[in-house]
Amino acid sequence: MASAESQPRFGQSVKGLLSDKVGSCSGDVIALTRQVLKGSRSQELLGQAARNMVIQEDAILHSEDSLRKMSIITTHLQYHVEHSKNLQDQLRHLLN
Amino acid sequence: MAATGEEAAKMDCILRVSLAHPTVLSLGGSSEPRGEPGETASEGQEVVTAAPKKPINNSDGGVETAEEAVEPAEPDINELCTDMFDKMAVFLQGELTGTCEDYHLLENMNKLTSLKYMEMKDISINISRNLQDLNHKYASLQPYLDQINQIEEQVSSLEQAAYKLDTYSKKLEAKFKKLEKR
Numbered sequence: 001m002a003s004a005e006s007q008p009r010f011g012q013s014v015k016g017l018l019s020d021k022v023g024s025c026s027g028d029v030i031a032l033t034r035q036v037l038k039g040s041r042s043q044e045l046l047g048q049a050a051r052n053m054v055i056q057e058d059a060i061l062h063s064e065d066s067l068r069k070m071s072i073i074t075t076h077l078q079y080h081v082e083h084s085k086n087l088q089d090q091l092r093h094l095l096n
Numbered sequence: 097m098a099a100t101g102e103e104a105a106k107m108d109c110i111l112r113v114s115l116a117h118p119t120v121l122s123l124g125g126s127s128e129p130r131g132e133p134g135e136t137a138s139e140g141q142e143v144v145t146a147a148p149k150k151p152i153n154n155s156d157g158g159v160e161t162a163e164e165a166v167e168p169a170e171p172d173i174n175e176l177c178t179d180m181f182d183k184m185a186v187f188l189q190g191e192l193t194g195t196c197e198d199y200h201l202l203e204n205m206n207k208l209t210s211l212k213y214m215e216m217k218d219i220s221i222n223i224s225r226n227l228q229d230l231n232h233k234y235a236s237l238q239p240y241l242d243q244i245n246q247i248e249e250q251v252s253s254l255e256q257a258a259y260k261l262d263t264y265s266k267k268l269e270a271k272f273k274k275l276e277k278r
Binding site for chain 1: 164180184187188191192194195198199201202205206209212213215216219220222223226227229230233234237240243244
């Protein structure tokens with residue numbers, strides 16, 4: 001294809017040839033850019049990574065929720081222990 | 097001669113194609129205004145109202161020559177070229193921006209996830225510290241809990257003894273009443 005275009009076309013003006021050449025170069029640059037992007041597979045890999053992240057988001061939120069609940073439960077247990085410390089004095093008095 | 101005739105026919109066809117699609121560019125802005133209004137159209141060539149001139153086929157001594165079809169240079173050719181390259185740059189920038197935006201999206205998602213994990217790490221550190229304190233406190237409470245268990249066992253055995261005593265005292269009372277009646 002390129003060789004056919006590079007061959008001089010008889011009867012065509014230099015301007016026409018030049019414009020064709022510019023057009024073909026522009027098309028080549030665009031095709032090259034697209035091919036580079038396609039060959040890097042960035043679109044595919046990034047899309048897959050985003051999808052995996054979305055799948056994991058639910059698990060992350062659930063884990064965070066569970067951790068918050070655990071922190072609340074430990075706080076309640078601390079309150080119980082604090083209350084039981086008051087009972088220690090009563091128990092000591094009772095045993096003595 | 098036949099070959100040159102065929103070549104001339106081919107050139108005519110090509111010229112028709114080139115005249116149907118007027119070119120924009122000029123060679124370094126050099127214009128070749130060859131004004132020859134007196135020229136007539138060669139055989140088979142269409143009369144085009146556009147600027148390009150028709151090549152002249154001079155056949156002198158069997159050699160056909162042709163002159164280049166010259167178009168008058170457009171005054172805004174530089175502007176058009178600049179516009180063309182600008183738009184091409186914008187197009188290429190847009191093509192690359194798509195991938196960049198994907199990376200930005202993934203970067204933001206990763207940042208948010210790392211923040212979430214840091215929060216979860218802080219929460220889990222607090223939980224761990226609190227649980228360690230609780231374990232220490234429960235360890236200190238353990239003797240008291242053992243004593244409470246002992247007390248509970250002793251109280252239950254005392255209760256059993258009291259029941260037995262109560263039963264025995266009732267039996268004793270019944271026997272005493274029986275003996276008293278005699």
